[in-house]
Amino acid sequence: MAKYLIRQVLAWLVRIFIAVNLTFFVASAFLDPASNYAERRPPVPPEQIQRMLEPYNLSTNEPLWHRWWDWLTGIVLHWDWGHSPVGEVVNDQVSFRIGMSAQLMMGATIVAFVIGVALGVYSAARQYKLGDRVVQLISIVALNTSIVVVALVVVYLAIQINRATGSRIFFVTGAASIDVAGFWPSLVDKAQHLILPSICLVFISFAQYAMMQRSLLLDNIAADYVRTARAKGLPQAKAIRRHALRTSMIPVMVTFAFSIPAVFTGAMLSENIFAWNGMGQYMVQTILKNDINGAVAVAAFSSLMTAIGAVLSDLCVVWLDPRVRVS
Amino acid sequence: MSLQQSTKDTGEFIDQTTEQDTGKRHTRLALYVKRFRRNVPAVIGLAVFLVLVLVAAFGWLLTPYAIADIDFMALSQPPNPTHWFGTNSTGLDLYSMTVHGLGRSLIIALAVAGLTIVIAAFLGALAAYRGGKTEAVILGVVNFLLVCPVFLLEAVIAQKSGGSWVWLIFVLTLFGWMVTARVIWQLSTSIREREYIAAARYMGVPGIVVVLRHMVPNIGSLLVVQFVLGIVSTVMSETALSFLGFGIKIPDVSLGSLLMDGQKVLSTTPWAFFFPAGTMMLLTVSVALMADGLRDALDPNSAAGGRA
Numbered sequence: 001m002a003k004y005l006i007r008q009v010l011a012w013l014v015r016i017f018i019a020v021n022l023t024f025f026v027a028s029a030f031l032d033p034a035s036n037y038a039e040r041r042p043p044v045p046p047e048q049i050q051r052m053l054e055p056y057n058l059s060t061n062e063p064l065w066h067r068w069w070d071w072l073t074g075i076v077l078h079w080d081w082g083h084s085p086v087g088e089v090v091n092d093q094v095s096f097r098i099g100m101s102a103q104l105m106m107g108a109t110i111v112a113f114v115i116g117v118a119l120g121v122y123s124a125a126r127q128y129k130l131g132d133r134v135v136q137l138i139s140i141v142a143l144n145t146s147i148v149v150v151a152l153v154v155v156y157l158a159i160q161i162n163r164a165t166g167s168r169i170f171f172v173t174g175a176a177s178i179d180v181a182g183f184w185p186s187l188v189d190k191a192q193h194l195i196l197p198s199i200c201l202v203f204i205s206f207a208q209y210a211m212m213q214r215s216l217l218l219d220n221i222a223a224d225y226v227r228t229a230r231a232k233g234l235p236q237a238k239a240i241r242r243h244a245l246r247t248s249m250i251p252v253m254v255t256f257a258f259s260i261p262a263v264f265t266g267a268m269l270s271e272n273i274f275a276w277n278g279m280g281q282y283m284v285q286t287i288l289k290n291d292i293n294g295a296v297a298v299a300a301f302s303s304l305m306t307a308i309g310a311v312l313s314d315l316c317v318v319w320l321d322p323r324v325r326v327s
Numbered sequence: 328m329s330l331q332q333s334t335k336d337t338g339e340f341i342d343q344t345t346e347q348d349t350g351k352r353h354t355r356l357a358l359y360v361k362r363f364r365r366n367v368p369a370v371i372g373l374a375v376f377l378v379l380v381l382v383a384a385f386g387w388l389l390t391p392y393a394i395a396d397i398d399f400m401a402l403s404q405p406p407n408p409t410h411w412f413g414t415n416s417t418g419l420d421l422y423s424m425t426v427h428g429l430g431r432s433l434i435i436a437l438a439v440a441g442l443t444i445v446i447a448a449f450l451g452a453l454a455a456y457r458g459g460k461t462e463a464v465i466l467g468v469v470n471f472l473l474v475c476p477v478f479l480l481e482a483v484i485a486q487k488s489g490g491s492w493v494w495l496i497f498v499l500t501l502f503g504w505m506v507t508a509r510v511i512w513q514l515s516t517s518i519r520e521r522e523y524i525a526a527a528r529y530m531g532v533p534g535i536v537v538v539l540r541h542m543v544p545n546i547g548s549l550l551v552v553q554f555v556l557g558i559v560s561t562v563m564s565e566t567a568l569s570f571l572g573f574g575i576k577i578p579d580v581s582l583g584s585l586l587m588d589g590q591k592v593l594s595t596t597p598w599a600f601f602f603p604a605g606t607m608m609l610l611t612v613s614v615a616l617m618a619d620g621l622r623d624a625l626d627p628n629s630a631a632g633g634r635a
Binding site for chain 1: 368470471473474475476478479480482483484486487559562563566567570571572573583586589590593594597600604607608611612614615616619
């Protein structure tokens with residue numbers, strides 16, 4: 001097991017290394033840091049812009065090859081991911097934003113998983129009845145609606161509610177108000193900010209768990225061991241919960257494990273709509289601001305998260321399913 | 328249950344006859360149509376999708392306003408008989424913009440879904456058929472691309488294009504084929520052990536011909552379903568890119584760029600958001616329902632085949 005795991009981890013690390021370097025070259029080719037200074041009044045001459053970019057290792061006076069080597073050695077030797085074209089430190093940005101994203105995403109992902117599995121079990125137990133049809137319909141709509149549409153509808157409704165009640169029940173942007181002090185007031189304030197983006201994220205992600213859980217449970221409900229359990233005298237509900245659900249939840253758990261790391265960058269659209277200073281928003285801003293080093297850092301983070309997800313889901317299978325043996 | 332059983336029997340019966348007698352090929356199609364029509368949501372999905380395609384193709388005939396025609400007398404007007412979907416703050420007609428955006432999103436979606444399925448089918452089947460080094464190389468590339476920050480790369484490359492939709496098709500195809508290729512590879516590995524592949528191989532049929540003539544047609548149903556699902560995912564990615572300002576830009580219009588415009592004026596002129604958003608939702612949900620129906624209709628082993 002340990003040997004298999006080490007081999008997997010090494011393979012992923014090699015892939016991440018290549019992916020990050022590829023992103024560095026693509027970003028260097030397509031993003032132009034000098035354009036951040038082009039709008040300045042009075043205009044800055046191009047040579048001076050290059051001189052200003054030089055300390056950040058972004059000047060095109062230096063060949064790309066040199067910049068790449070400086071960038072790589074900076075990371076390997078000092079864990080320094082560089083600066084943005086206007087001098088912000090990428091390390092600070094990333095470490096702050098990972099926490100912000102985690103605040104938003106962890107709760108939403110877990111709630112989506114619980115709701116999804118519960119609805120999946122509910123509709124599988126009532127196959128082709130009204131409840132099942134309704135859940136299926138909602139799931140297929142939720143699964144195929146863009147989060148942009150969901151988020152903006154939620155924002156619109158929140159604004160209407162705020163207007164109707166004449167008070168700010170929901171905040172449609174940001175993570176916290178600045179003028180709130182004390183434990184309970186800030187907790188309420190946090191909830192007022194968190195609720196809308198969380199609703200959106202739960203709405204678009206519960207359906208995949210619900211549909212998956214339903215079809216897997218249906219495969220297992222007809223299995224011999226569930227019939228045996230029923231023949232022994234177990235009620236249907238108990239037979240499903242104790243026997244069928246246990247085996248059929250394994251692939252759903254695996255998908256869940258795979259999706260935990262992906263949530264950090266997956267919230268990109270909702271973070272942008274709700275002005276939440278997380279990794280997803282940072283990714284969009286780095287591209288808009290031609291921040292090569294920042295974009296590469298986001299790429300590295302998301303590659304790492306994908307790899308962690310893949311290894312986690314492998315581990316999850318071995319851990320949950322006693323039939324799987326890794327050699 | 329008895330209905331299900333009988334469908335399965337007829338399915339097998341017809342399969343056998345068509346293999347002996349190619350003249351009766353249409354009966355298989357008739358069977359697919361029959362199975363598809365049993366799935367009511369799928370039929371509704373198909374109808375909605377066809378209406379949307381017709382609107383995208385001919386909807387501009389119904390309005391005197393082109394997408395760039397500014398009506399100075401009607402700024403930020405709610406929906407009315409002249410401007411069916413209202414106008415935005417510069418006086419542009421939202422109906423004609425939505426129709427144009429729908430067409431743009433559809434073209435991109437169909438092109439990307441088509442191109443990715445061709446690439447994925449060829450590479451996936453080739454990897455499964457050849458095995459060994461070819462398989463290792465193709466799977467290596469697929470696994471590598473899976474760890475790549477695909478959306479970031481798409482955005483970085485697309486923002487440089489200045490909003491060209493052809494460029495967007497290229498970018499979305501370049502980074503969009505690998506998940507499908509993996510699925511096709513997985514299914515093909517079971518097909519490569521079949522007798523007819525072995526027979527073709529022993530008869531000395533070249534590898535490429537075996538892949539194109541024997542393997543790809545036998546995963547046809549999977550390809551159709553993946554193609555239709557590809558339309559949904561492409562519409563989603565195109566919308567995401569354009570919404571963030573990396574995809575389609577002015578003077579061109581897509582559903583994503585309309586949503587971006589709509590977001591800015593959500594509380595003052597909500598119709599500028601709701602019409603494009605509704606159109607997009609109709610498109611993705613109808614296509615998804617269609618995919619569901621196709622999966623059941625084309626797959627003889629599908630549990631829901633005859634019942635739904």
